[in-house]
Amino acid sequence: MMFRSLAALLLALPFSQAFAQTPDTAVAPAVPAADPAFARCLSGLKQAAAGQGVPAASFDRFTAGLAADRSVLELLDAQPEFTTPIWDYLAGLVDDQRVADGRAMLTEHADLLQRVEARYGVDPATVVAVWGVESDYGRIFGKRPLLVSLATLSCEGRRQSFFRNEFITTLKLLHAGDIRPEGLTGSWAGAFGHTQFMPSTYERIAVDFDGDGRRDLVGSIPDALGSTANYLKQSNWRTGQPWGFEVRVPSGFDASQAGRTSRRPLSDWAARGVRRLDGSPLVADGLAADTRSALLLPAGAQGPAFVVFRNYDAIYSYNAAESYALAIAFLADRLRGGTIPQAAWPTDDPGLSRAQRRELQTLLLARGHDIGEVDGMIGTNTRRAIRTEQQRLGLAPADGRAGQRILDALSR
Ligand code: CA
Secondary structure, eight states, X not given: OOSXXXXXXXXXXXXXXXXXXXXXXXXXXXXXXXXXXXXXXXXXXXXXXXXXXXXXXXXXXXXXXXXXXXXXXXXXXXXXXXXXXXXXXXXXXXXXXXXXXXXXXXXXXXXXXXXXXXXXXXXHHHHHHHHHHHHTTTTOOOSEEHHHHHHHHHHSSTTHHHHHHHHHHHHHHHHHTSSOSTTOEEOTTSOBTTTTBOHHHHHHHOOOTTOSSOOOTTTOHHHHHHHHHHHHHHTTOOTTXXXXXXXXXXXXXXXXXXXXXXXXXXXXXXXXXXXXXTSOOSSOTTOOTTOEEXXXXXXXXXXXXXXXXXHHHHHHHHSSOHHHHHHHHHHHHHHTTOOOOOSOOSOSSOOOOHHHHHHHHHHHHHTTOOOOSOOSOOOHHHHHHHHHHHHHHTOSSOOOOOOHHHHHHHHO
């Protein structure tokens, strides 16, 4: 799952499923003595893991030399310093490069995707779109050693019971041989592999699609794409139904009617004057009048509008954030050759693709700003440099946002 929406995901997950903390007893041998509290916590985790079928020898092997990395605690408690407008979020996640790469993946893995569709009923464009948004088609798995992050979060911070379950589940996957311990990395919160599943999701959903006896979402693309489709199937995917489509709402439409959880029969929206973009009726193309649907206005009444169905909810369940679900839905449409959205976002300063973000960073470096490497990721240093340039150029607001206007101004 993407970093942006991780907080939403963590809030959405049940924390109560965690087990009771085991008493502190012996100190695990491999842990540096300089960190006795962490060592005691690991010892408790070892007992809890044993209760879930992870033998002490396996625990010792997988956690040998494990030391806490407290930088993950700062991320756990970090408040977003900057609220990303949805058009920025989508401009980076659904850019031309990701569409081109996704089309290449559709071709390269056509046979596999056909078999995945035959088994789970989820079409290739949707499966590839999830893959593209989650890990950029297997390019970005996260750089942090998985067990280090999860052990630290299991022992300190405010979500310990949740992360204890994730930590022990990871050990179970390692003990079962599904994944290998060497080079096992993920996001700071423990999502990893092609599909960026949390370990507990992995245990519940992952499938051995290539039939080698291991459910390997790090090393096997067939397992990863099969598991993605299985996730959507388990989330009540309706084969053949669209996720939704862009619509027009009449002027004066009551925006308070919008929202994913405000579901009505499709004919209700039609009666309120909602039409397809070309003006044709909503109830068509095999969609029944009583199809349960919601209307989304992700940027408010002045921006693009969408009618969404059950498959949108299936995508949403992958990571509970509207911008995230729309990124996958839009990418899938673009992989099918569509153009979405056609209505403009309500801004005069559109968002930037990853290529444009790199261009902007190159311009900032050329002006002597110390922003590190050009990676297309807009972090604290890049935003600070943008703010300085906005002030120098007299652009308001000087908010550090990476948009079209500052890119144009620096390009001149
Ligand atoms: Ca496999």
